[in-house]
Amino acid sequence: MGENTATTTVTGSIIKADQTSIEEITEECIGQINPTQIFQSILASIPAFFDSQQTYISIFSNAQPSWHCTNNTNSSCISNKSNLCSLTSTDWAWDSGNLVHTSIISEWNLECANSFITGMPSTSYFVGCLIGGLVLSTFGDSFLGRKKLLCLSSLVMSLAALASGFSPNIWVYSVFRFLSGVGRASLAITALVLITERVGKRWRPTMAMVGFTHFSLGILALTGIAYLTRRSSWRVLYLCTSVPGIVCSIMCYFLLLESPRWLFMQGRDEESMDILRKLGTLKKDSKINIPQKNSNNTSPFASLKILIKKRWALKRLLTSVILSFGIGLMYFGMFLGVGNLGFNIYLSSTFSALLSLASYLITFLFWIPRCNRRLSLLGFCIIGGSTSIVFSVLGKHHKGLTMGMELVSLFCACMAYNLVLMYTVELFPTCVRNSASSLVRQAMILGSVFDPVLILLGRKNMMYCYGVFGVTMLFSGFMVVFLPETRGKVLCDTMEEQEFRDQRTESKI
Template sequence: MERDGVSPEIEVTVPLELSVEEMIEQSIGRINFTQILQAILVSLPTFFDSQQTFISVFAHAQPTWHCINNTSCTSKSNLCDLPKTNWAWDSVNVHTSIVSEWDLECTSSIFAGMPATSYFVGCLLGGLVLAALGDSSLGRKNLLCISTLVMSLAALASAFSPNIWFYSVFRFLCGVGRAPVAICVLVLLTERVSKRWRAQAAMAGFISFSLGILGLTGIAFLTRGFSWRTLYLWTSVPGIISSVLCYLFLFESPRWLLMQGREKDAMAILRGLGSINSISPSLPKINTEQKLPKTNPFISLKILLSRRWAVKRLLASMLLAFGIGVMYFGMFLGVGNLGFNIYLTSVFNASLSLSSYMLTFLWWIQHCNRRSSLLGFCTLSGATCIIFSVVGKGHLGVVIPLELVSLFCACMAYNLVLMYMVELFPTCVRNSASSLVRQAMILGSVFDPMLVLLGRKSIIYSYGTFGLAMLLCGFLVIWLPETRGKVLCDTMEEQELMDEDGKLSF
């Protein structure tokens, strides 16, 4: 209204310069249906990631056998000491496993474990090569789609392998493709929600991972009388479809877009993810001090390794992750050595893993410190694993409960360390640093297939080693800072300032 012919003064509020964190909190502070759908979509690749990681549990299993036409042959006889004419596989289809199809039952553990080892070596090398691409040229979304597609196509090719050499090559390529999947999913989930919902969003990827193991176990049980190749067909084709769906409908990380200087694209995604009136129509000035040049896809690694505190933090994190990787993957891969039903044990383990994810992200992340929790879980998991490996698989009443306790603690440590890594490093190097830590975890898993095969003679060779690695590496967490309740920094300078203000320097 006008008073005495004079227009009233209108107070104009000029928006202050916003940081990326403030922009995220302002635009998508409240969870909505679109964010839930995006979380489900982005976590879909981990469903197939877990299946390709643990498919060797069933495809490489030692089939059961029986004696024929010879009274000197018994069920306790050493299979390798018997002539081929004195025994036969129980299954009508003798090709239920690569062991029976390619006569691997009496070969060395190195040769028999070559396909599984090739897969984890592929994961290791693929992560080292592809890790930085999610921070630079490709971005989180494109890297996730390409990785899922390569992983699934290589798995499909594995179903048509004529011999163990081709099979090992395809498993290697599958591992290369699979390497960035878990980190891309975790980073995408956590970078597109506010601090309040970060833990719950991350849980979606872990739950999908466990459901993938349950799905794999169900498919393996239903196809147990068929060729192992059928298992690959049922797990690879849906993975190809999921990569296409992600490419068509998945949103890129707005944080990454802002760091690349693509403010308009980031704002469009924030409007799509946020509430209708959550963002002003005008584009505020956003403070992005440290954008990554698009010409060098590995510039994020250079930035990461240029800071002394970051290198020390990275090394400690990688050694910690190495021990957890040896334990976590070894526990799942070694279920056949416990002398219990392999399908039932896999269901128990996957269900336990699923419950650990629910506990971690619905309660533990919000209420408990990262460092003390990791130290406790690593110690308990390693100690119980060593105990039941010494007891031996002849005492199932003792071994199975201790194995479940050890696995549960290993799953909790696995969950916490991945979430911890996201919080330890800023946006400009987060994908690279998290991927390197993840690769250290994969390096630990490279030794698991051979240890599992050695464990068929005595589980102390496998589970004893798993527990010792977990126990020793777990103590390194005391050299890392606590990050509970801290905001996600976007540049190295912001991280250094926060560490200095909070006295979190390494």
């Protein structure tokens, strides 16, 4: 057989393919959805359920507990309105008492600590996400693959979360939160890449929606668990969310199937054929020969070198990073800052999770199949950023209007977050897709690193958090003008194939 051809027999037909044939081969085999693909997509998205819980668990575990005045002779003591630091220890007490600490604030006496100390656990978590993503992002394209990286990330995150519940002080607690962040860094994007590479083009948005839906359901479940355990120690919350995550990690390792696209690119043709047989219509006696273009990319940083070497890829990556930074700063900040709005924290978290869930359904069932990526991202960044700036100026004096505008901003942030993750998957070929997508997501995490401190500052002046969120997202949104449109385009597998398709698209303009 010639060096530049590949032949596969699929359900009795012969397909002759050149160097751009992997998309055709996989589309022919798994283009039609079936129960196996649905089960595999759901299974790959379950870790996102626990990912969201560990990301937003600090809303409840690190919250300021309610308290009451105990000295009726002190007229300056007004429950939950006075400054605790201006009162003596005999003038007030926590509502939960001294035996049960519902938050790290009461257990470790952090009510008068500065913003740096109080926000250190949350900041440590997001710093861990940032560092972990930089270290682990290329492993999914190299020796680990999609499946093993997903299972490893989920397991490390959950084990560190379990250890967090046994922390003796805020310093050890911050270390475990850091390790949990390192573990979950590549989880969401690896799950998204794994899902999209194992179904046909027509079903990618729908199956990707499954993963995002699990993320919102995780927040809803977290809120429910936090409400049910609101009179228990904050350590119980970690126990209830980490143990199921550990079980999920082990289950995924034994039941998940690897991406056939990644196996093709590694030169592991027989293994890829086995996966295609399980996922689709490839018969047992079917033959497929992929040319020697397969890279056997086992070096952890080989894909990163390819991205840097190609000028168009580096430009695309840097532009996506700036865009994602602004979106990430606002997206995570809007969720983590629900306590700053003056509403019931459980109701606010529930509304936020439901709005997030609605955005996922709208994004993947309607928006992605029908709408332009660039114009959509630009529009959501402008509307979300502007609205956030406006209600940060209004402050808490117009509660109804503030809550309404906050929900609009959150919805736009969720839509932009969904779109940019899917957009990034479409911008880069298979050989570097996991690395590029992970690095772009790391830009979002970099934005979230600043959120805990901004949120604490925003308790005094909302401009310090929501104003900063809005301005950053507004200006970063204009970066989409430097990116190509990807709607309706097939996923490329090699850098050469991507270059050829881009040149052909430019020649038509």
